[in-house]
Amino acid sequence: MNNIAITGISHDGMGVGRTEDGKVVFVAQALPGETVEIGTIRTHQKRRIADLEQVLDVHPERREPPCPLYGVCGGCALQHADKGLQAELKKRMVQDALERIGRLHVDVAPIMTMADPWRYRNKGIFHADYSSGITRLGFYAKGSHTLIPASECLLFSEQVNALAGWLENAITATGISHHIHNVMIRESKATADLMVVFMTATPDFKATSLLPALAHDWPQVRSVWHNVNTNTKLILGKTFHHLAGEPSIEDAIENNRYALSPQSFFQVNTAQTEVLYDAVKKMTPLQPSDTLLDLYCGIGTIGIHLANQVKTVIGVESITQAVKDAKRNATANGIQNATFIKDKAEKWLPQWTAKGNIAECAILDPPRKGCDETLLQTLIQTNIPTLTYVSCNPATLARDLKILTTGGCAIQRVQPVDMFPQTAHVETIVLLQRADT
Numbered sequence: 439m440n441n442i443a444i445t446g447i448s449h450d451g452m453g454v455g456r457t458e459d460g461k462v463v464f465v466a467q468a469l470p471g472e473t474v475e476i477g478t479i480r481t482h483q484k485r486r487i488a489d490l491e492q493v494l495d496v497h498p499e500r501r502e503p504p505c506p507l508y509g510v511c512g513g514c515a516l517q518h519a520d521k522g523l524q525a526e527l528k529k530r531m532v533q534d535a536l537e538r539i540g541r542l543h544v545d546v547a548p549i550m551t552m553a554d555p556w557r558y559r560n561k562g563i564f565h566a567d568y569s570s571g572i573t574r575l576g577f578y579a580k581g582s583h584t585l586i587p588a589s590e591c592l593l594f595s596e597q598v599n600a601l602a603g604w605l606e607n608a609i610t611a612t613g614i615s616h617h618i619h620n621v622m623i624r625e626s627k628a629t630a631d632l633m634v635v636f637m638t639a640t641p642d643f644k645a646t647s648l649l650p651a652l653a654h655d656w657p658q659v660r661s662v663w664h665n666v667n668t669n670t671k672l673i674l675g676k677t678f679h680h681l682a683g684e685p686s687i688e689d690a691i692e693n694n695r696y697a698l699s700p701q702s703f704f705q706v707n708t709a710q711t712e713v714l715y716d717a718v719k720k721m722t723p724l725q726p727s728d729t730l731l732d733l734y735c736g737i738g739t740i741g742i743h744l745a746n747q748v749k750t751v752i753g754v755e756s757i758t759q760a761v762k763d764a765k766r767n768a769t770a771n772g773i774q775n776a777t778f779i780k781d782k783a784e785k786w787l788p789q790w791t792a793k794g795n796i797a798e799c800a801i802l803d804p805p806r807k808g809c810d811e812t813l814l815q816t817l818i819q820t821n822i823p824t825l826t827y828v829s830c831n832p833a834t835l836a837r838d839l840k841i842l843t844t845g846g847c848a849i850q851r852v853q854p855v856d857m858f859p860q861t862a863h864v865e866t867i868v869l870l871q872r873a874d875t
């Protein structure tokens with residue numbers, strides 16, 4: 439019998455405890471405060487991991503996971519914790535990362551939760567599996583080749599679940615097995631319009647026979663595309679063919695509307711994106727005379743959300759298509775004080791500041807790998823008084839905050855936002871100001 443006390447939570451939502459010899463062990467689905475019986479310990483990616491055999495001392499906020507695929511899927515690593523406990527655990531994950539990686543001992547505000555934390559995802563890329571003789575659309579369970587059906591996932595709307603089920607039958611009916619590798623479905627939360635993108639490895643789309651039936655049965659599908667992807671390492675290939683309907687669908691954040699093409703980056707939880715951007719707006723002290731830098735701006739959404747608070751917005755983004763989308767989005771929403779530049783933030787900022795330009799505030803919203811150190815050093819040297827860092831990865835956030843605080847920036851507020859309820863992911867906004875201002 440191997441019983442251990444769970445005392446912590448890992449960055450990916452596993453319970454953490456120690457065996458009698460003092461060594462750390464990670465147990466999926468176990469909660470801090472619980473005593474659990476574990477199975478055989480194995481080493482996986484340098485961690486000692488054990489299965490949960492039985493919970494001996496149950497956390498009062500543990501709940502029966504609503505999803506029948508929980509445990510097989512692995513995507514919703516915290517579904518066994520109720521809403522309040524998820525909030526507490528995610529706050530703790532941020533606090534742990536800041537302390538362990540950044541050696542930063544600061545208060546973390548309670549996480550901003552989502553009112554209805556289900557069916558929030560607006561985009562899914564589903565793998566087409568033909569192994570059982572019929573088409574199934576879904577995603578692979580963590581670390582395995584078990585297909586989790588998209589038609590049953592509780593993070594998508596019922597409409598998306600139904601469309602995935604319909605497409606499985608329609609693709610099977612075409613008789614062209616193995617042609618479509620993946621299907622992307624996008625859903626506008628503002629209009630309930632849908633976009634479907636079929637992905638194949640060959641230039642021709644051979645399943646055209648399903649398109650009339652799709653148009654007939656699914657009038658909500660306003661836009662249909664074919665993506666050619668010969669490089670299996672990429673999610674989307676470079677070549678797109680428009681098959682039917684409109685080229686894009688439109689979603690909204692607050693009063694701003696965004697045209698979404700197949701390749702546009704858009705936060706996956708539309709409702710919480712508004713909460714996130716509003717929190718950025720509230721936390722960041724801005725003046726009507728300010729120049730605001732929106733670094734890693736994507737399709738310009740944060741800058742557009744804040745544009746009426748400042749004199750000028752300059753967005754910087756490395757992907758050409760996203761910059762085009764950002765410009766179009768600003769125009770479509772009547773924003774006249776924003777410009778968008780295609781460049782790497784770490785390359786652009788030193789050049790811009792070398793010309794004597796100054797900004798009162800910079801928003802940083804990098805991908806999971808965090809900011810380039812050159813960018814952080816430039817921010818330190820140029821004395822931009824206010825920095826608002828929006829992060830989807832507490833580990834790289836902690837690493838970068840260490841650099842910024844060492845360089846003279848002081849952390850004013852750490853505000854987690856739950857953009858991905860049920861999963862172990864957590865978004866965090868950090869306000870920093872120069873210690874000398």
Ligand code: SAH
Nearest residue numbers: 734735736754755756757782783803804805
């Ligand atoms: N702020 C946006 C996008 C955040 S995602 C939003 O809220 O939707 C991060 C963005 O940074 C992506 O669009 C990615 O293409 C871009 N990016 C990645 N590396 C970059 C770099 N070095 N310089 C500028 N942009 C970069």
